[in-house]
Amino acid sequence: MSVITLRVNGRSHTLDVDPATPLLYVLNDDLHLHGPKFGCGLAQCGSCTVIVRGEAIKSCVTPVGNVSGAEITTLEGLGTVDRPHPIQRAFIDEQAAQCGFCLNGVILTAKAFLDRNPKATDQQIRQALSGVLCRCFTHVRMLRAIRKYAREMAI
């Protein structure tokens, strides 16, 4: 065990934790965040995605010791029910979910990519999402929501 400082959604947390612990478990079980989710534990589905230094990473395979001190953003860090972030708003507008379990990975992966590549083509957006799954297959609506957010950013 060792003492680690995590900066999550603008707040600092000091934790005594095994630094090899994947970040996901610390976010879920020590910080009680609901956004990042365990889907496969193998970096194959995207459910556990968080944004670190502007990049979408898979928290299920990232040792917490590797992100000590870095700014981490989870789904909760974008907006709230009352004040959703524009990309969250776009998903509500397009009713782009069924069970909702994959939303975390889809929204954060798309946001991180579009923030860096605001003029991305559809094909580039799809490429960026190729490591993210949705088993309800809400693909059509999700891609529509992501395009809507991209258009709003471009204005």
Added chain:
Amino acid sequence: MTQAAFSRRDFLKGSGALIVSFSMAGTAGEAGAQRPTPFGGAPDDQLDSWIAVGEDGRVTAYTGKSELGQGLYTAQTQLIAEELVVPMARVRLVQCDTSITPDQGTTSGSQSHPENFNRSNLAQAAATARKALLKLASERLEVPVDQLAVRDGAIFVKADPTRTASYGTLIGGRKFSIPIDDSAERRPPGEWTVLGTAVPRVELPAMVAGEFEFVHDVRLPGMLHGRVVRPPAVGATLVKVDESSVRGMPGLVQVVVKKDFVGVVAEKPWQAIQAARRLKASWTPGVGLPSHGTFYEHLRKQPSRDTLTVDSKDVNAKLATAAEVVRATYAHPYQMHGSMGTSCAVADVQGDKATIWSPTQASHPLKRTAAMILGLPPENVRVIFTMGAGCYGINAADAVSYDAALLSQAVGKPVRVQLMRAEEAVSENYGSAYLIDQRVALDAGGQIVAWDYEAWVPTLGGRPGYETPGNIITGLLVGFQPAPFRPLTPAPDPTGALNNRSNAAPSYVAGCVGGQCGGTGTVKSERVLTHTVPSPFWTGPLRAPARLQNTFAHECFMDEVAARVKADPVEYRLRYLNDPRLREVVVAAAKGAGWEARPSPRPGVSRTGVATGRGMACVLYEGHNGYSAIVAEVEVDQATGAVRVTRMVVGYDCGPISNPDGLKNQLEGGALQGASRALVEEVVWDDRKVTSVDWRTYRTWSLGSDVPVVECVLIDRRDQEAYGAGESSITVVAAAIGNAIFDATGARLRQVPFTPERVKAALAARA
């Protein structure tokens, strides 16, 4: 936690109405504390079991059907809001908590909205409540009921709208104490303001903000984390566990062994995962598995339980005298539910009482079987449905609920278990494999005069129901047996009415049993024989179970026959369909797709390059539960064998449409999930174990896949009963794509999934 002194029965006996606070009921804190009592059997006929009105006029409704991602929470809330004439925001729905909600069995089979819409359940309860409130208002306002009207949770005098009585003042906090009244009139569809509209999903704002509480997020005070260790091979049994292999690991609380069930409990999830990985357990080698490569032929040689859906007894004679017999064999693999989130449950077993937070589709049945697993009376077990990742059927939700309960019982503390991906893959009951032989007899004019179907389907276990915990893996591991397999040959003659729940009978036969013809078609010489055989793997319902596999074979074969006689596939289907609603969805989908009438394959097919084509398939789901037709358009790269689905047009009729956007969401998701299943999904194994254990070894479409446009043509019939919508679009997808590939290339795909290798083999086999 203390055990508070209320139960469902106490609620119903007491004087107060059944009202749960508007905070997140059904999650830790509040819910864990309540003592369960027996309740089961038929849905409750008392209004107070379903509806309660608070003093503030808010409505709490209780349902035995749960949200699984299909939009049912929203649709059920719409039902209540419509029938009680209250705003959506004033309705709170409590789902599938065995202590306080009615037992409506399992949320499955595209039956859940129909059950609460059509029959004496949720909607009728709300209509009963409105009628009762009108009567109370009539007494209070001293005006006959027919001079009263309802708006926004209040009743007013039509002639003097200033004279009102709100629901809260009429009944707030008190019981109705009346049975559900089947004569209470439902709101006429012409006056609907909430039903029939695209009400947004109630949970979505919390979901996109990361504030929604899934079962994965349930945390109890003092809760520990468990992980399980499954047998490494099919049929392997435990020889020995070496507890010293994990002794001293940080946070480890206990190694739990019960017969062949092995698990570990630790303080933190990562500690539990590491302990489960390091724990040394030795197992027997298992039973060995039939070769994957020859599995379909293996099925033909197994002892079988035979069922005849229809048998006109003249099929052999018609085949013998036919101008031509067309035949083909179709194969469909085992497929996984493959939920996005691995299954998770939290259990708190204290002494002889247990509470389980579970994403199960079957809360009340699970209460009974979990009690068997724990050796407790069922009245001491409470199951609280808490939403999980989409399940699409019996994934590992019930198995992990047993896992959590066993581990919690062993340590006497609340335990949360979430399966690892590889364990999820061997803990679910797969959608079954199928092998189907089809034959039709044609007359000299190219008309079908007889249809002969013979199928082999392997089965093991299934839903545990109320009394068979051995139907899923954890039940077997602790010593319960699956429902026994009893061979029966030959099949007895069908009796009663046509039972086409599995869509074993194609749409084009008359479906005659005992002189009554319940099918949707006209072909009177018909035989539909199914051989159920033992499966080496667990099987159970996976979205459109058996219906999808059968419809794949029927609709591809119909296409083959149409091509054989050089008929347009839509026109040829319509020759044999006599159900007007099925005909209408076929025509609607074809029209929506701009269908060009001509035989398949497309004229002038080139044998190289990228070829394009279109295919049609249709079904009346389960013979009585939703009309569906799809036109799929594809591009086939004849060099690589890659199939790209470019467009799907869904024609759909489920009677009255309660929520058009929710319906479209289901049809779109079904269409795409169906395409993924048709093109890439297949469970594979070696000589001892399943080797599809993650998303590399069990492929699925990702968000990056080149998905087609999906267009929906909805037929709204407000004068009809509601049918389901969760499973019907997926049922026809594989056939529509297979038929489109044939149209494009002249190559016929008869085995799912249509991998590039199989496509190339079919292309090479073209005449």
